[in-house]
Amino acid sequence: MELVDHLRDERNKAQFDVEAMKVVWAGSPQELQLCDRMANLVANHPAFEKLKRPMLVRKELFKNSLRKAAYARKLVIDLGLSEEEAKWLRFYIDEPTYPDLHWGMFIPAIEGQGSEEQKEKWLPLSRNMQIIGCYAQTEMGHGSNVQGLETTATFDAQQDHFIIHSPTLTSTKWWPGGLGKVSTHAVVYARLIVNGEFHGVHGWYNYYSFSFFLYLEDHSPLPGITVGDVGLKFGNGAYNTMDNGLLRFHHVRIPRNQMLMRVSQVSREGKYMQCDDVPRQLIYGTMVSVRQTIVAMVSRTLSRAVCIATRYSALRRQHSSSSLVVPCFLMIDYQSQQSRLFPLLASAYAFKFVGEWLKWLYTDVKQRLEANDFSTLPEAHASTAGLKSLTTSATVDGIEECMKLCGGDGYLVSSGLPELFAVSVPACTYEGDNTVLMLQVARFVVKTVSEVGYKEPLGTSSYIRRLNTLLHNNCLVQTGEDWVKGDRIVEAFEARAARMAVTCTQHLAKFQDPEQGFSELSADLVEVAVAHCQLIVVSKFVEKLAQDIPGKGVKEALEVLCYVYALFLVHKHQGDFLVTGYLTPKQASLANRQLRILYSRLRPNAIALVDAFNHTDHYLSSVVGRYDGNVYPNLYQAAFNDPFNDSHVPDGYHQYIHPILNQTLAKL
Numbered sequence: 084m085e086l087v088d089h090l091r092d093e094r095n096k097a098q099f100d101v102e103a104m105k106v107v108w109a110g111s112p113q114e115l116q117l118c119d120r121m122a123n124l125v126a127n128h129p130a131f132e133k134l135k136r137p138m139l140v141r142k143e144l145f146k147n148s149l150r151k152a153a154y155a156r157k158l159v160i161d162l163g164l165s166e167e168e169a170k171w172l173r174f175y176i177d178e179p180t181y182p183d184l185h186w187g188m189f190i191p192a193i194e195g196q197g198s199e200e201q202k203e204k205w206l207p208l209s210r211n212m213q214i215i216g217c218y219a220q221t222e223m224g225h226g227s228n229v230q231g232l233e234t235t236a237t238f239d240a241q242q243d244h245f246i247i248h249s250p251t252l253t254s255t256k257w258w259p260g261g262l263g264k265v266s267t268h269a270v271v272y273a274r275l276i277v278n279g280e281f282h283g284v285h286g287w288y289n290y291y292s293f294s295f296f297l298y299l300e301d302h303s304p305l306p307g308i309t310v311g312d313v314g315l316k317f318g319n320g321a322y323n324t325m326d327n328g329l330l331r332f333h334h335v336r337i338p339r340n341q342m343l344m345r346v347s348q349v350s351r352e353g354k355y356m357q358c359d360d361v362p363r364q365l366i367y368g369t370m371v372s373v374r375q376t377i378v379a380m381v382s383r384t385l386s387r388a389v390c391i392a393t394r395y396s397a398l399r400r401q402h403s404s405s406s407l408v409v410p411c412f413l414m415i416d417y418q419s420q421q422s423r424l425f426p427l428l429a430s431a432y433a434f435k436f437v438g439e440w441l442k443w444l445y446t447d448v449k450q451r452l453e454a455n456d457f458s459t460l461p462e463a464h465a466s467t468a469g470l471k472s473l474t475t476s477a478t479v480d481g482i483e484e485c486m487k488l489c490g491g492d493g494y495l496v497s498s499g500l501p502e503l504f505a506v507s508v509p510a511c512t513y514e515g516d517n518t519v520l521m522l523q524v525a526r527f528v529v530k531t532v533s534e535v536g537y538k539e540p541l542g543t544s545s546y547i548r549r550l551n552t553l554l555h556n557n558c559l560v561q562t563g564e565d566w567v568k569g570d571r572i573v574e575a576f577e578a579r580a581a582r583m584a585v586t587c588t589q590h591l592a593k594f595q596d597p598e599q600g601f602s603e604l605s606a607d608l609v610e611v612a613v614a615h616c617q618l619i620v621v622s623k624f625v626e627k628l629a630q631d632i633p634g635k636g637v638k639e640a641l642e643v644l645c646y647v648y649a650l651f652l653v654h655k656h657q658g659d660f661l662v663t664g665y666l667t668p669k670q671a672s673l674a675n676r677q678l679r680i681l682y683s684r685l686r687p688n689a690i691a692l693v694d695a696f697n698h699t700d701h702y703l704s705s706v707v708g709r710y711d712g713n714v715y716p717n718l719y720q721a722a723f724n725d726p727f728n729d730s731h732v733p734d735g736y737h738q739y740i741h742p743i744l745n746q747t748l749a750k751l
């Protein structure tokens with residue numbers, strides 16, 4: 084049967100080479116080929132069916148996710164997939180499960196914090212999955228406040244052991260993924276006590292990581308350990324495929340050599356030693372790594388929601404303003420729909436490019452760390468924390484907006500959007516609450532501003548070198564066209580960020596106690612951090628455009644996206660630009676007018692731009708976002724695929740409806 088492409092006319096409007104854009108989106112021809120291969124491997128394997136997921140109760144859902152993870156492991160072995168291929172395989176299976184934490188946090192924690200000897204011992208076991216690990220840092224009473232962790236690790240010199248103990252209810256390890264039911268091992272963060280002395284009351288060597296056996300062979304917990312799942316989470320399927328766990332220790336003994344020993348050691352004699360040349364922040368290194376990974380991946384999550392909403396918007400017709408009866412307007416042709424949808428489409432591309440840059444920065448930092456060069460760690464911390472926060476918040480808000488952009492049908496599970504929202508929303512909390520992370524960025528920015536004159540700002544903060552110019556030279560825009568120039572846009576974002584940072588730094592200086600000042604001004608500081616991070620995203624997009632980008636019309640289409648992203652932010656945050664005095668109201672209104680022009684230039688390319696994400700229908704799992712656009716018959720069919728429609732008479736009908744109809748309620 085011939086397949087009808089209901090979006091063909093839209094596809095024909097494209098003004099650029101979609102295949103070339105696919106390469107740009109993927110990062111390289113090799114990446115495109117790799118992703119395509121893994122996406123199709125998953126899409127064509129019946130084991131990875133996922134449409135029934137939201138209908139399953141927790142125990143069935145969990146078993147189903149274990150089955151998929153086992154099939155995935157089998158594929159990795161049978162096909163000899165590399166770690167990189169296996170990562171993409173997991174990504175396209177699209178179901179959070181214990182391997183994410185095993186590969187994403189447990190192994191990186193050992194790699195980053197273990198001694199050479201420990202790595203040699205534990206990494207092969209982990210990579211072969213002969214042990215399965217998780218990352219147990221958060222406690223019931225302490226999530227953001229890592230310094231407040233209460234779990235203790237007391238050294239017993241006589242037996243050459245650490246005794247791990249949870250002294251209070253609030254010290255219960257709480258939330259670690261993979262911990263509740265599956266893991267055999269954990270990297271546990273605990274407060275170190277040697278010779279009766281708490282180390283690090285003054286800060287920097289408080290917490291150490293331990294790897295130790297959690298379970299016996301038969302998978303029952305070791306004596307002294309209580310373990311379980313934290314309970315059902317938001318959204319039906321969503322993150323409930325993960326066994327986020329709780330864990331308590333009652334004086335559990337582990338050998339001394341299970342303390343991860345790269346950053347510091349405890350000797351056989353009970354002598355505590357820290358490595359002089361390794362900063363203690365390295366124990367936070369796993370979080371830096373995962374925050375970078377989240378930024379690298381988050382654009383795909385947003386692109387998925389945007390793809391669904393764009394395709395549905397380009398199919399569904401509503402009435403025109405002149406006739407409330409005759410449906411003629413495509414939803415995508417409403418200016419108001421465009422002003423909500425197109426900035427999200429532009430954001431997906433912006434986040435992709437900033438994710439690529441962050442990966443480069445992180446790789447560079449990692450190489451430096453291996454050579455004991457820690458000079459770029461503060462910038463890596465601020466950039467990974469800030470961009471994780473900025474991009475996940477915008478993505479989660481964006482998914483919710485896409486749901487609304489699809490009207491009532493967006494609210495149906497079959498649209499794929501509710502589950503995507505539910506699975507993504509904890510990204511604003513895990514790996515660091517987004518506000519807490521922005522406050523870390525603000526600390527970095529304020530520190531950089533305060534040090535002007537005796538320390539050269541580098542990397543993402545190098546704009547602070549030109550503080551004088553940025554504080555005193557106002558925007559030169561005179562026409563709308565002036566707004567579509569890369570250097571002008573970047574300068575506007577630099578001036579806004581610099582002016583806000585300087586104002587906040589001056590306000591902070593008025594406080595006798597800097598910490599009190601930091602606390603009282605924290606809402607303003609978050610805005611400083613947002614301005615700094617938006618500058619990074621905009622400038623990395625502009626830098627991307629300066630590269631050689633092959634393919635007919637590809638660069639031009641990306642330019643439109645870049646300016647949409649930037650001018651949308653200028654419009655959204657015009658208060659910042661006006662209050663800091665950088666823009667006049669006229670210039671702000673020119674930016675908004677130019678934005679509307681850019682929307683009309685983006686419009687013909689909209690479907691091609693989401694096609695360039697190269698998402699399979701399996702990955703999208705959305706009736707309204709299907710590639711062929713054949714929405715209505717499938718939407719209708721999806722309703723009847725719901726087991727609730729198996730019968731006209733639901734359970735309970737005879738029992739609870741008949742008595743109402745028959746007026747026999749009194750018998751109930």
Ligand SMILES: CCCCCCCC/C=C\CCCCCCCCCCCC(=O)SCCNC(=O)CCNC(=O)[C@H](O)C(C)(C)COP(=O)(O)OP(=O)(O)OC[C@H]1O[C@@H](n2cnc3c(N)ncnc32)[C@H](O)[C@@H]1OP(=O)(O)O
Binds near residue numbers: 184221461475
């Ligand atoms: C939309 C969603 C889509 C997402 C898609 C993702 C798909 C991914 C797919 C596959 C990949 C798999 C990857 C894994 C899967 C991930 C699943 C999620 C699992 C979640 C796991 C967790 O949540 S683990 C627990 C995380 N916990 C936190 O993040 C806690 C947050 N708190 C902190 O980080 C810290 O406590 C703090 C930084 C907020 C404060 O610490 P502290 O009080 O000790 O520090 P100070 O403020 O005093 O700062 C001291 C000094 O240190 C510097 N610093 C702080 N942190 C770091 C760091 N990490 N690195 C380097 N330096 C650091 C700080 O700047 C200060 O420096 P000064 O120079 O002294 O000022």
Ligand SMILES: Cc1cc2nc3c(=O)[nH]c(=O)nc-3n(C[C@H](O)[C@H](O)[C@H](O)COP(=O)(O)OP(=O)(O)OC[C@H]3O[C@@H](n4cnc5c(N)ncnc54)[C@H](O)[C@@H]3O)c2cc1C
Binds near residue numbers: 219517
């Ligand atoms: C799905 C999921 C998976 C997780 N997986 C893991 C895991 O594998 N391993 C692990 O160890 N942990 C894990 N966590 C825990 C996660 O890292 C924490 O939830 C996170 O660090 C936030 O801590 P919290 O929940 O205690 O929030 P809190 O720190 O209590 O924050 C609550 C509120 O207080 C605000 N707040 C807190 N501190 C400050 C401050 N200093 N200044 C201003 N505002 C502040 C926050 O902005 C937030 O609004 C997971 C969590 C979730 C939801």
